Amino acid sequence: MIIQSVKMAWEAITSNKMRSFLTMLGIIIGVTALVVLVSLVNGATSSITSEVEALGNDMISVNVFDDKGLPLRLEDLNTIAEYESVAKIAPSGSSSAKVKYLNKDMEISLYGTTPAYYNIQGLKLDYGRFLKSADLDNRSYVAVLSHDTAKELFSDTDALGKNITIDGRIFLVVGVLKEDESFMGAFMGSKSIYVPYTVESRMSGIPYIISFNVASTDNTAAESEINSMLLQRFKQDEEAFNVINMSTISSTMDTITGTLTLLLGGIAAISLLVGGIGIMNIMLVSVTERTKEIGIRKAIGAGYGSIMAQFLVEALMLSLLGCTIGLLLSWGLLELATALAGKIKFTMTADVVALAVGFSSAIGLIFGLYPANKAAKKHPIEALRYEG
Amino acid sequence: MTNKNKPIIQMKGISKFYNVGGEEVRALDNASITIYEGEFVAIIGPSGSGKSTLMNIIGCLDVADKGEYLLDGQAIEKYTDSELAKIRNKKIGFIFQSFNLLSRMSTFDNVALPLIYQGMPMHERKQRAMEAIERVALADRAKHKPTELSGGQQQRVAIARALATHPTILLADEPTGNLDSRTGEDIMHLFHELHEAGNTIVLITHSEKIAQQAERRIRIMDGHVEEEPYTFKTEGGII
Ligand SMILES: Nc1ncnc2c1ncn2[C@@H]1O[C@H](COP(=O)(O)OP(=O)(O)OP(=O)(O)O)[C@@H](O)[C@H]1O
Ligand SMILES: [Mg+2]
Numbered sequence: 001m002i003i004q005s006v007k008m009a010w011e012a013i014t015s016n017k018m019r020s021f022l023t024m025l026g027i028i029i030g031v032t033a034l035v036v037l038v039s040l041v042n043g044a045t046s047s048i049t050s051e052v053e054a055l056g057n058d059m060i061s062v063n064v065f066d067d068k069g070l071p072l073r074l075e076d077l078n079t080i081a082e083y084e085s086v087a088k089i090a091p092s093g094s095s096s097a098k099v100k101y102l103n104k105d106m107e108i109s110l111y112g113t114t115p116a117y118y119n120i121q122g123l124k125l126d127y128g129r130f131l132k133s134a135d136l137d138n139r140s141y142v143a144v145l146s147h148d149t150a151k152e153l154f155s156d157t158d159a160l161g162k163n164i165t166i167d168g169r170i171f172l173v174v175g176v177l178k179e180d181e182s183f184m185g186a187f188m189g190s191k192s193i194y195v196p197y198t199v200e201s202r203m204s205g206i207p208y209i210i211s212f213n214v215a216s217t218d219n220t221a222a223e224s225e226i227n228s229m230l231l232q233r234f235k236q237d238e239e240a241f242n243v244i245n246m247s248t249i250s251s252t253m254d255t256i257t258g259t260l261t262l263l264l265g266g267i268a269a270i271s272l273l274v275g276g277i278g279i280m281n282i283m284l285v286s287v288t289e290r291t292k293e294i295g296i297r298k299a300i301g302a303g304y305g306s307i308m309a310q311f312l313v314e315a316l317m318l319s320l321l322g323c324t325i326g327l328l329l330s331w332g333l334l335e336l337a338t339a340l341a342g343k344i345k346f347t348m349t350a351d352v353v354a355l356a357v358g359f360s361s362a363i364g365l366i367f368g369l370y371p372a373n374k375a376a377k378k379h380p381i382e383a384l385r386y387e388g
Numbered sequence: 389m390t391n392k393n394k395p396i397i398q399m400k401g402i403s404k405f406y407n408v409g410g411e412e413v414r415a416l417d418n419a420s421i422t423i424y425e426g427e428f429v430a431i432i433g434p435s436g437s438g439k440s441t442l443m444n445i446i447g448c449l450d451v452a453d454k455g456e457y458l459l460d461g462q463a464i465e466k467y468t469d470s471e472l473a474k475i476r477n478k479k480i481g482f483i484f485q486s487f488n489l490l491s492r493m494s495t496f497d498n499v500a501l502p503l504i505y506q507g508m509p510m511h512e513r514k515q516r517a518m519e520a521i522e523r524v525a526l527a528d529r530a531k532h533k534p535t536e537l538s539g540g541q542q543q544r545v546a547i548a549r550a551l552a553t554h555p556t557i558l559l560a561d562e563p564t565g566n567l568d569s570r571t572g573e574d575i576m577h578l579f580h581e582l583h584e585a586g587n588t589i590v591l592i593t594h595s596e597k598i599a600q601q602a603e604r605r606i607r608i609m610d611g612h613v614e615e616e617p618y619t620f621k622t623e624g625g626i627i
Binding site: 004011012015292293295296297298299300301302303304305306380381384 | 444447449450469470473474476477478482484488489490492493501502504505506549553
């Protein structure tokens with residue numbers, strides 16, 4: 001009986017392809033909207049999340065606003081580095097500066113730091129070397145360029161051993177980093193130069209540390225230890241400094257993207273609902289048009305259940321067919337988005353597909369119920385007499 | 389095989405009223421008829437006399453407002469719509485003036501449809517449907533759709549559909565009404581053959597000429613029924 005209902009539904013749907021397609025259109029659009037929106041948010045989220053994680057969920061970033069006359073020095077960082085919960089620590093003085101090479105010049109972010117910074121930030125060298133502790137001790141005028149900076153100053157030629165001018169002082173290029181492939185890097189660009197902390201603090205005239213990064217082994221412990229150390233140092237003034245724990249940031253971001261997914265999914269679900277109303281509309285028209293057919297079926301022995309099943313299966317099939325087309329369309333759109341975005345891969349997860357199929361089936365059944373009942377309840381004589 | 393004296397249809401005091409604009413129309417008024425197994429009966433009357441109303445009640449498409457109706461010994465009154473559908477499916481083979489085939493389906497699918505509603509397994513269904521199609525000599529048109537068939541062929545498909553379930557009675561409402569006289573005669577010929585093969589046939593018509601071809605006539609006028617008497621039979625002849 002089920003096989004027969006499916007066969008009959010298929011015949012009914014294929015006998016008027018254009019109308020069936022228009023009926024499905026609402027579901028097609030709804031499913032596409034649902035799958036594409038949710039997958040886009042998921043793709044962007046997992047890309048951002050993996051970056052925040054690459055940056056280190058274990059990273060803690062500290063900024064000092066007011067040192068109460070007791071500025072932090074490199075020695076203090078060494079004290080913090082002793083903590084069991086702290087793996088690495090590096091100051092990061094940063095300022096914007098102007099760099100020149102021959103006739104080219106550009107604005108960059110200048111970071112004054114120590115060798116540990118390389119690992120904490122997960123930087124990657126293209127060629128040359130990063131800063132060494134000898135550079136700090138000797139206050140050497142050496143510089144490591146980000147990929148974008150090197151590209152702009154040197155095009156594709158080798159930058160090693162070249163002299164560049166940063167804010168009027170001459171530096172020797174000792175290394176170039178690989179391209180920043182991160183999501184944020186791709187958006188914001190990373191035109192930066194890294195020099196020894198000791199050199200940068202002399203240049204900026206700030207001989208103490210106003211911000212530093214920590215790679216921790218246990219970030220809750222590290223956060224609280226650093227917090228209490230700085231509180232003590234800055235006379236219990238909580239406003240004097242600020243400790244940012246990256247893991248808090250990523251969990252906040254999870255909440256935001258979760259809400260975003262829900263919101264977009266909800267909007268898409270509403271369009272699916274509208275698609276369901278479309279199905280109901282056309283099914284009602286179709287039931288009226290096929291009154292005679294229903295009469296004939298009833299005369300030769302179709303009961304309420306058989307007619308009900310026939311029209312319900314038809315509604316279900318319409319919505320599932322629409323769902324299938326919508327999924328194919330979504331797949332195409334996501335491939336396109338992946339190709340355009342370049343760095344992010346957008347894929348349909350099994351969850352989203354299951355959600356779309358489940359939702360479409362439910363909509364087909366719910367909105368098919370009323371027309372199917374209307375068909376099944378027709379009186380055989382009146383239905384037979386109908387001339388449409 | 390058939391017991392010529394077994395009543396298949398027993399109606400007693402059947403009435404059907406319609407309310408048209410506050411006025412009561414008696415489409416059937418106190419009709420009592422009996423039809424026996426293996427009979428070929430014509431119900432004849434002018435337009436509006438109540439023939440279709442009677443056929444609908446005989447065929448369990450409708451129930452009477454008053455009176456008793458036994459079909460094959462079974463009282464038809466207190467059934468639900470779904471139960472009536474089952475009875476129609478098992479016991480009645482309808483043949484309509486306008487054929488009433490499903491236009492999207494082939495000859496075979498049309499004929500097999502009532503068997504599907506019986507839940508008959510595919511293998512058996514195929515065999516039964518083909519048997520019925522061969523019975524009306526349309527085996528070479530099994531895959532054709534109704535629109536690809538002549539009127540006479542369409543009516544034969546409808547007869548095959550009615551025969552497929554091996555019903556207790558064949559109920560035909562003006563089966564030749566939409567056909568030219570030549571084709572109409574062919575269909576009547578087929579009815580005679582089916583009658584000789586033992587089928588019980590009730591044929592509704594307003595044509596005296598066609599009614600004369602039946603064994604017996606039930607005349608109906610303004611809802612009143614007048615029945616020619618039935619001659620009881622014994623094996624081998626009339627008493
Ligand atoms: N659904 C209905 N509502 C109201 N009146 C009806 C209805 N069906 C039939 N009638 C009336 O009942 C009477 C008998 O109708 P019926 O259809 O049985 O006639 P008929 O003998 O089959 O006529 P015809 O030869 O034209 O088909 C008619 O007066 C008709 O108007
Ligand atoms: Mg009539």
